[in-house]
Amino acid sequence: MTMADVTLVKQPAKVRAKRSPADRRMARLGLFFAAPSAILLLAFYIIPIVVLCVFSVTDYQLGALSIHFVGFDNFIKAFSDTVFLRSLRNTVLYAVIVIPFGVLLALGVALLVYKRKKSRAFWEIAYFLPVTATLVAMATVWQFLLHPSLGPVNAAIKAFGFEPVAFLSNPVLLIPTMALIGIWQVLGFNMVLFLAGLTAIPRDLHEAARLDGAKNPIDRFLTVTWPMLGPTTLFVVVTTSISAFKVFETVAVLTKGRFGSETLLFELYLEGFEYSNTGYAAALTLLFLVIVLILSIGQMVHMDRKVHY
Amino acid sequence: MGHVRKYLPHLVLALGAIPMLLPFYWMFLTSIRSPSEIFDVSLWPIPRQFDAVQNYSRAASQVPMLRFMLNGVIVCGGILIVQVLTAVPAAYALAKLRFPARRLMMTLIIAALCVPMQALALPLFVGLAKANLLNTYFAMMAPFFLSVFAIFLFHQSFRSYPEEVIEAARMDGFSEMEICWRLVLRGSLPSLAAFAVFSLVAHWNDLYWPMIVVTDTNLAPPPLGMLFFADVESGANYGALMAGAAIITAPMVICFLFARRHFIAGITMTGVK
Numbered sequence: 001m002t003m004a005d006v007t008l009v010k011q012p013a014k015v016r017a018k019r020s021p022a023d024r025r026m027a028r029l030g031l032f033f034a035a036p037s038a039i040l041l042l043a044f045y046i047i048p049i050v051v052l053c054v055f056s057v058t059d060y061q062l063g064a065l066s067i068h069f070v071g072f073d074n075f076i077k078a079f080s081d082t083v084f085l086r087s088l089r090n091t092v093l094y095a096v097i098v099i100p101f102g103v104l105l106a107l108g109v110a111l112l113v114y115k116r117k118k119s120r121a122f123w124e125i126a127y128f129l130p131v132t133a134t135l136v137a138m139a140t141v142w143q144f145l146l147h148p149s150l151g152p153v154n155a156a157i158k159a160f161g162f163e164p165v166a167f168l169s170n171p172v173l174l175i176p177t178m179a180l181i182g183i184w185q186v187l188g189f190n191m192v193l194f195l196a197g198l199t200a201i202p203r204d205l206h207e208a209a210r211l212d213g214a215k216n217p218i219d220r221f222l223t224v225t226w227p228m229l230g231p232t233t234l235f236v237v238v239t240t241s242i243s244a245f246k247v248f249e250t251v252a253v254l255t256k257g258r259f260g261s262e263t264l265l266f267e268l269y270l271e272g273f274e275y276s277n278t279g280y281a282a283a284l285t286l287l288f289l290v291i292v293l294i295l296s297i298g299q300m301v302h303m304d305r306k307v308h309y
Numbered sequence: 310m311g312h313v314r315k316y317l318p319h320l321v322l323a324l325g326a327i328p329m330l331l332p333f334y335w336m337f338l339t340s341i342r343s344p345s346e347i348f349d350v351s352l353w354p355i356p357r358q359f360d361a362v363q364n365y366s367r368a369a370s371q372v373p374m375l376r377f378m379l380n381g382v383i384v385c386g387g388i389l390i391v392q393v394l395t396a397v398p399a400a401y402a403l404a405k406l407r408f409p410a411r412r413l414m415m416t417l418i419i420a421a422l423c424v425p426m427q428a429l430a431l432p433l434f435v436g437l438a439k440a441n442l443l444n445t446y447f448a449m450m451a452p453f454f455l456s457v458f459a460i461f462l463f464h465q466s467f468r469s470y471p472e473e474v475i476e477a478a479r480m481d482g483f484s485e486m487e488i489c490w491r492l493v494l495r496g497s498l499p500s501l502a503a504f505a506v507f508s509l510v511a512h513w514n515d516l517y518w519p520m521i522v523v524t525d526t527n528l529a530p531p532p533l534g535m536l537f538f539a540d541v542e543s544g545a546n547y548g549a550l551m552a553g554a555a556i557i558t559a560p561m562v563i564c565f566l567f568a569r570r571h572f573i574a575g576i577t578m579t580g581v582k
Contacts, residue, residue, distance in 0.1 A: 023407070029485050030408025037399035038414060040455035044422050045421045048432035055432065062435060109325060112318045119319070125569060126326040129333065131576060132565040134514045136532035137554035140539050141332045144339070146549055152335065152348060190436040192573050246427060249516050252536065265427055265517070272431045282431055289428040304369065 002228075025040035049115035055282035062276040084284060086260055090175050092261060095244035097179035098186065102240050103233070105183065106190030113191065114198045125197075128188035135185060139253035142181050143168065168176075168254060174261040176252045186243065190236050197232030201225065242295045264288055339551040340364050347547050360548060365556070367549035371541060374545065374556055377534030382443070384449050384519075384530050385512045387506060388461055392456040402461030405475060415464075421457040427517060431582060432520050448522040453512065459476040459504050466497040499574075506568070506575025531557040 056074055060067045078084050113123045132140065145151045145165040154164040167177040205224045214220045248265040255261040257270060268288060272281030339347060341361035368374050402408060405414055429452065437448045468491045478488050494501065517533040523529055526537055538553045565572045 019518045026406050027408040030402040030406035030411065032486070033398035033402035033406065033548055034408065034411075034414060034488070036395045037455055037460060040395060040423065041414075041417060041457070044433065044452055045424065045429065045457075046417070046547075049424070050430070051432035051435070055435075055470070062438065066548045078445075105325075109322065112519075113321050115318065123322050123326070125566065126322075127329055128573060129562065129565070130329060132510060132561045132572060133333070133558045134532055134554075134561065136514075136516050137557045138332055139337075140535060140550060140554050141336045144551070145332060145335055150547070187329070189576065192576075198447065216469075234554065242425075246425060248427075249532070252516060253539065262554070267560070268431075269517070269521070272379075273434065278431065278435060285428055285431055292425050292428070293423055305513070 018168040041070060052282050052285060055279050056286050057283075058279045060279040062278045067279075068225075070279070074280050075287070077284055078282065078287065083262065084267055087262040087264050089165055089266040090261060091245055091247065092174050094179050094182065094247055095241055097176060098244045099237060099240050100184040101179075101183045102186040102190055102244075103236050106236070107194050107229075107233070107282075108189050109187065110191045110194035110198060111225075114195055124188075124192070127191050131188045136253055138185075139250045142184075143254055146177065168255050169259075171259040171261070174255055174259060178247065178254060178261075178263075181250050182244065182247060187242055190240060193236050193239075194229070194232060198225070199228050200232075201228045242292060245291055245295065333558075333562075336551045336554050339547055340555045342548065344546060344548050361552075364548040367546065368538070368553035368556060371549060372534060372538045372553070373527065374534065374538070374553060374573055377529055377531045378556070378560075380446075380528060380531040380534075381513055383446060385509050387446065387450045388453045388512050389508050391450070391454045392459050392508060393501070393505075395454065396456055396459035397461055397494055398489055400460045400467055403460070404464050404467035405470070405472075405493070406485075409447055418457045418460050422461060426452060430518065430521055435501050437522060443522050444525045444528055445522075446528065449519055449528070451537065452518065456504075459508075462500055462504055463494075463497060466500040467493050470496050502571055503575040510561055510572075520527040 057069060058067050059070050067260045084200055086228065100107075109123075109127055113120055113127070116123060139196075145153050148154055148164055153167075154289050158164055165173070167173055193293055195213070201224070205228065206220055209220050214223050244267055246271070247263050251257060251261060251266045257266050265288070268281060269286050271277045271284060341359055341364065342362075343360035346357060369429040399414075403411060403418075433452050434443075437443055437451070440450045442451075474492065475488055478492055479485075483492070513530070514532060514538070515530075519530050519533045520536070521534060526534075529537060535553060535557050539550060542550050
């Protein structure tokens with residue numbers, strides 16, 4: 001679908017001059033049908049966004065009696081706030097680990113699963129299961145799996161003769177550990193998107209490439225599959241990065257932001273809802289929104305090209 | 310050599326599947342063995358002593374685990390019902406009826422698709438706090454009553470419904486409500502099913518919003534309940550903790566195993582959102 005389709009077929013403007021009773025009836029019905037959603041749209045999207053923008057230029061604290069206009073002070077403060085900057089760095093580090101591994105491993109798995117006929121359902125289940133499972137519960141399980149003395153992961157590491165790894169107490173390893181869980185969670189989701197992309201590639205293309213001398217599978221992958229998967233890959237990268245910037249559950253379960261492991265959304269949560277610094281949190285929220293919107297532009301470009309899964 | 314080429318993909322997939330499935334295996338195994346065995350880190354599937362009953366009953370008694378599940382059902386069900394009730398007529402109007410401000414509304418819906426819920430949480434929280442509505446089911450559900458994604462999805466699907474059939478139905482005296490719900494929606498049942506799965510999974514697993522508006526343990530949906538439970542147990546009793554995790558994860562996992570196709574279609578739709 002293109003943007004033009006979404007914004008509906010153009011209606012001739014002159015018709016409006018003299019409307020028939022049937023048209024008026026249809027307009028009334030249309031308004032009546034759309035009204036509940038329009039009211040909710042106003043109440044839960046438009047007004048909150050306006051209020052958020054207003055909060056962001058004030059020193060409002062929930063429960064405070066007075067409220068002052070402070071201009072862009074909140075934004076200026078954010079960029080000298082070590083905790084916020086650390087949360088931004090942590091989130092970027094998380095994303096930088098999750099995006100390449102979450103995308104490339106999923107592509108690899110999808111290429112292997114795609115060729116399977118009889119066992120495809122089994123592999124789909126095995127890799128997709130983490131996507132459906134409640135992340136809060138599974139993060140608790142991971143905490144136990146990675147436990148320094150009780151967890152099987154460290155037991156295996158010790159069995160191979162290495163030193164046990166303090167996944168959840170060494171501050172340097174906290175974000176990479178969370179990223180590991182993030183990859184585990186997102187892999188099956190991306191695999192399914194890639195499988196849909198692979199299904200959309202016409203079989204003739206592979207045949208043509210074979211006749212053109214692309215004899216081995218790697219050549220065919222590079223000349224046909226990979227270029228044809230371009231739009232899917234872009235889409236997968238964008239959705240993976242948006243979800244990476246929203247990482248929250250793993251932090252809430254594993255560290256609660258201790259040892260300098262807060263991520264963007266967790267820092268937002270603390271400022272806005274634990275410390276009630278509403279004005280400052282509103283400014284941080286707007287920064288978060290800008291990041292997500294920039295990432296979403298890629299997504300909109302893709303939606304323009306009509307891909308439905 | 311031929312054998313290697315034939316089985317190599319299976320081998321690679323199997324090796325990859327081990328870390329994917331290990332947490333589920335470990336969760337289940339720990340939930341049925343006795344606390345004393347937890348200290349020997351073995352993956353052997355048969356516990357020396359079955360303590361499943363003890364672990365699961367502890368999970369259900371230490372915190373109101375069944376209450377969490379019920380809360381999850383109420384919240385997810387309530388959200389889904391209102392989402393469908395509001396989105397279907399709106400999508401029908403946008404797709405098939407001409408009315409003023411139609412284009413404006415469509416533009417706003419596309420714009421709203423890009424705004425994550427977390428960006429709206431702060432003003433919504435302040436509003437609910439001012440209205441004294443924190444710690445209610447309403448607070449947990451209200452921000453999700455409107456799904457712009459559902460409107461977008463149904464709009465895409467309704468547009469392809471043949472205009473002639475609608476005209477014929479109008480001639481036959483069908484009301485617009487009947488046309489919308491009984492004819493047009495019926496032609497889009499796969500979209501409805503996919504959206505239902507998407508919505509249920511998303512809200513069953515959501516932690517962020519309930520964590521903001523609910524502090525009362527009795528109102529907690531499963532993920533928040535799990536967090537409370539982990540704090541109460543604080544690593545003392547892994548058997549019960551894993552039993553709790555298994556109880557919370559089970560509904561979605563079991564539904565997934567039975568309706569794999571619908572699940573994959575429904576959840577990958579989040580890709581669009």
